[in-house]
Amino acid sequence: MRGDMELSVEFLKTVEIFSLLEPDEINRIVKLFEPLEIDEGNVLFREGDPGNQLFIVMGGSVASSIRLPDGGDREIALFRPGNFFGEMSIFENAPRSATCFCREKSALLGLHEKDFYRMIKREPGIATKIMYRMLNITTQRLRDTGEFLSDMVHWGDAASRRAITDELTGAYNRRYLDDALASQFERAKNGGMPLTLIMVDLDYFRAINESYGHEAGDRCIVEVVRVFGRAMREGDILARFGGDEFTVLLPDTPAETGRGIAESVRKDVEAMDFLEQYRGPVKKLTLSMGIASYPEHADNLKTLRERADQALYAAKEGGRNRAVVAAGGLVKKMIETIHEKNRVIDNIIGAMQEKNHFLVLGHKNPDEDCIGSMVAIALIAGKFFKKAQVYISESMHEHFQYLLDICRHNAIGCSGLDESAATPVDAIIICDTPKPAMIDASERISSMLEDGRILKIEIDHHLGADSRYIGDEGYRLVTEATSSSELVGLIALKLAKREDLLKRYNILNPVSRNVILSVLTGIVGDTNMGQFIQSKRQRRYYDIFSNLYNSMLATETVKETNFMNKDEVFHEIQRLSSHEARCFQYISGKKKFSKYIGYVVLDAKDMTYLAGEFDHDTIVSVTRSVADSLAEESGRLGLVAYDDSRMSGLVQFRLRRGHDFKTFDLRRVLDIFNFNEGGGHEGAIGFRISHDRIGDMEGFVEELVAGIEKTVAGLA
Numbered sequence: 001m002r003g004d005m006e007l008s009v010e011f012l013k014t015v016e017i018f019s020l021l022e023p024d025e026i027n028r029i030v031k032l033f034e035p036l037e038i039d040e041g042n043v044l045f046r047e048g049d050p051g052n053q054l055f056i057v058m059g060g061s062v063a064s065s066i067r068l069p070d071g072g073d074r075e076i077a078l079f080r081p082g083n084f085f086g087e088m089s090i091f092e093n094a095p096r097s098a099t100c101f102c103r104e105k106s107a108l109l110g111l112h113e114k115d116f117y118r119m120i121k122r123e124p125g126i127a128t129k130i131m132y133r134m135l136n137i138t139t140q141r142l143r144d145t146g147e148f149l150s151d152m153v154h155w156g157d158a159a160s161r162r163a164i165t166d167e168l169t170g171a172y173n174r175r176y177l178d179d180a181l182a183s184q185f186e187r188a189k190n191g192g193m194p195l196t197l198i199m200v201d202l203d204y205f206r207a208i209n210e211s212y213g214h215e216a217g218d219r220c221i222v223e224v225v226r227v228f229g230r231a232m233r234e235g236d237i238l239a240r241f242g243g244d245e246f247t248v249l250l251p252d253t254p255a256e257t258g259r260g261i262a263e264s265v266r267k268d269v270e271a272m273d274f275l276e277q278y279r280g281p282v283k284k285l286t287l288s289m290g291i292a293s294y295p296e297h298a299d300n301l302k303t304l305r306e307r308a309d310q311a312l313y314a315a316k317e318g319g320r321n322r323a324v325v326a327a328g329g330l331v332k333k334m335i336e337t338i339h340e341k342n343r344v345i346d347n348i349i350g351a352m353q354e355k356n357h358f359l360v361l362g363h364k365n366p367d368e369d370c371i372g373s374m375v376a377i378a379l380i381a382g383k384f385f386k387k388a389q390v391y392i393s394e395s396m397h398e399h400f401q402y403l404l405d406i407c408r409h410n411a412i413g414c415s416g417l418d419e420s421a422a423t424p425v426d427a428i429i430i431c432d433t434p435k436p437a438m439i440d441a442s443e444r445i446s447s448m449l450e451d452g453r454i455l456k457i458e459i460d461h462h463l464g465a466d467s468r469y470i471g472d473e474g475y476r477l478v479t480e481a482t483s484s485s486e487l488v489g490l491i492a493l494k495l496a497k498r499e500d501l502l503k504r505y506n507i508l509n510p511v512s513r514n515v516i517l518s519v520l521t522g523i524v525g526d527t528n529m530g531q532f533i534q535s536k537r538q539r540r541y542y543d544i545f546s547n548l549y550n551s552m553l554a555t556e557t558v559k560e561t562n563f564m565n566k567d568e569v570f571h572e573i574q575r576l577s578s579h580e581a582r583c584f585q586y587i588s589g590k591k592k593f594s595k596y597i598g599y600v601v602l603d604a605k606d607m608t609y610l611a612g613e614f615d616h617d618t619i620v621s622v623t624r625s626v627a628d629s630l631a632e633e634s635g636r637l638g639l640v641a642y643d644d645s646r647m648s649g650l651v652q653f654r655l656r657r658g659h660d661f662k663t664f665d666l667r668r669v670l671d672i673f674n675f676n677e678g679g680g681h682e683g684a685i686g687f688r689i690s691h692d693r694i695g696d697m698e699g700f701v702e703e704l705v706a707g708i709e710k711t712v713a714g715l716a
Contacts, residue, residue: 015056015082016137020129029119029126033109043101051096052113056084060106064098087134124164125179166240168218169225177239177247184251185301188294194473196258196293197304198248199312203286203320205244211280220285227268231261255293255325256452262289262323286321297326332467335479344477345494348457352381355427358388363433364440365620368525370432373459373484375403376518377429378412380492383507389413393440406514427455432484434679435468459487462679485522516548583614583622591630594705596712598630601701602642623654631658641701645691657683664712
């Protein structure tokens with residue numbers, strides 16, 4: 001008889017056959033179960049009765065018995081809360097194999113045969129998980145009953161697969177794929193593992209069908225599935241999405257590995273020649289594939305599908321017969337927890353032990369922080385007796401000569417990749433670089449960055465806006481900091497606590513004078529001697545490294561060419577050559593002031609003059625210095641805008657914050673004015689706008705200044 005008790009979803013979570021289900025999956029099927037209350041001694045069914053219902057015990061207990069040859073009964077099982085029974089009879093409407101009765105008053109849940117098959121049809125992913133657990137549990141319970149096991153195997157291979165597979169190919173169907181995608185994405189997200197999605201189309205499939213007939217088209221589909229079957233690993237999922245469209249799901253797999261699998265399949269399909277027997281326009285079967293991965297390209301399932309679909313479109317537009325990985329990557333975000341930050345640092349220190357040849361890269365037109373962080377991390381790698389090379393395509397500015405000397409004295413290659421290096425590069429470290437397009441890399445290095453066998457480590461403090469991850473998952477030390485150099489310094493401080501590694505590698509001082517000097521170079525340069533530091537945490541790290549350096553200088557004898565304190569480091573970094581001084585003087589002569597902002601506008605005519613007198617790197621470097629100077633002179637903000645359309649088709653902007661104005665995070669400007677092409681930190685940002693969007697540059701900057709003034713006025 002039906003009971004009046006309320007069905008508890010919390011209880012279903014404890015039932016053994018639902019152990020693989022997520023809470024939302026239980027909620028979707030809970031209405032299929034009928035609550036029952038049965039009195040003590042009542043028989044649910046007898047051996048030989050027709051059966052069409054499965055039962056789950058919520059409360060009480062149910063005994064199961066079989067008839068013996070002598071006419072007696074033998075109890076073979078006792079089912080308690082959380083157990084299930086009666087499953088075999090609903091699979092093929094078979095007679096009951098035993099008698100079941102209530103040992104005490106019991107609360108049960110009943111699942112009718114028709115509802116069970118409705119669940120298989122509507123929720124194949126859920127049904128598969130339940131059947132998997134059911135098979136395992138029942139097999140253990142009755143492993144000595146050979147006939148029963150045979151029936152279960154037959155049912156598992158036939159009845160369940162019919163509901164979730166494509167009839168022509170045997171691949172999973174779209175219904176199963178939808179559930180698998182949702183569950184695998186949640187698994188990847190919860191476990192911190194990558195998940196790669198590949199969308200596949202057969203090229204010119206309509207032409208094949210129309211020219212050679214549907215039988216030939218079906219063979220193409222079947223052959224493609226066979227090739228995928230040979231390439232895929234245990235746990236990978238291939239589903240026929242519809243017609244000639246397939247989707248591949250690769251758990252625990254980054255995009256680069258997925259691309260390798262896709263390329264292998266693409267080549268094998270292209271090598272097949274069975275279409276050559278037909279007279280028609282298509283002689284080779286080929287595939288177009290789009291690849292996207294979590295978390296590299298998306299942080300939710302909807303975006304993951306969209307990025308894979310965009311990559312597939314790019315493959316078709318690019319000429320078909322190719323596998324294309326989604327462009328760009330995931331926008332950089334702050335590491336949320338100390339635990340996660342420590343995990344990444346531990347991974348990087350682990351790579352220092354495992355890898356042998358480190359290539360250190362930065363961004364184009366590198367500044368103090370970029371070069372300081374590159375040299376510092378190369379020094380740390382050297383402490384593990386590993387080969388490290390700092391790559392800079394252009395000649396390094398004379399301001400950083402002391403860093404070149406540090407590299408030279410520590411056997412670190414600098415200013416170019418040694419093509420004859422005996423040890424192949426097996427790890428690349430990218431420092432202070434917001435996105436892949438900004439990496440300073442030769443053609444050879446660019447190909448190395450695409451090599452999935454080479455580990456990519458990323459150290460950066462640029463977040464949001466148009467930033468994109470470059471490093472491999474788990475090796476991205478990308479979070480809020482005064483500078484990228486500070487993050488390298490944090491690695492050194494963590495290493496100093498690893499006594500096991502210090503002993504193993506005979507590292508006397510992981511936070512050595514040269515490491516501190518390199519880190520301090522970056523911190524001082526990016527914070528303008530600490531002026532752009534706002535939070536207590538940032539101040540703490542700035543003080544740690546500046547005090548370390550000063551205390552070390554107080555106890556060591558140094559040469560005249562070395563710096564005696566952090567002020568000297570700062571002044572050396574900021575020192576302008578006479579050549580740069582002329583450039584600085586010209587740009588400063590254009591300055592204007594509003595109430596809160598000092599600004600300079602360099603139009604096309606100005607840039608033509610400057611380009612005739614100075615190299616582009618000098619102009620870019622000086623604009624930073626002028627923006628700093630204007631910020632201090634105005635007491636609030638300094639802005640430099642220059643027409644770079646001759647070089648890039650863009651107008652470039654540099655905005656800096658003054659020493660005494662710490663209440664305004666400059667990154668708000670990017671959000672307020674919806675500038676997507678830009679980034680930086682709270683004290684300094686850069687952004688760029690297409691020259692075509694601006695028109696009258698002087699008028700545009702005046703409007704921008706007025707808009708920023710209005711925002712700043714509320715804080716005054």
